[in-house]
Amino acid sequence: MDEIDENRVAKAILAAPGWARVGISAPKESTREAAAQELALTITKMFGERPSAIDPNQLVLAL
Template structure:
């Protein structure tokens, strides 16, 4: 099993959506939950980048 790098997590947190970082302190529970989910998704994407091609990227033949 690969060890998780704390620097990778802190980098993911600092580069995540601003609303999600601020949303953790919101007085409404629903907003806090949505913010936590967004931050978790950002961390997971940074630690395990998707190998699927981006659907918005045009495939160009070489």
């Protein structure tokens, strides 16, 4: 597993839309949830595609 680089995460958070950064502390739960989703989306975009469920170290067996 790759280590998480705090600097890249910080840059990803700062790259997120302003409403999401502010919305994470909103009093309304639905706004906080939408903001958290937007922040997560921005972070995953900056880190590339989500890792596949296939482990590259696992041997592939023919069926």
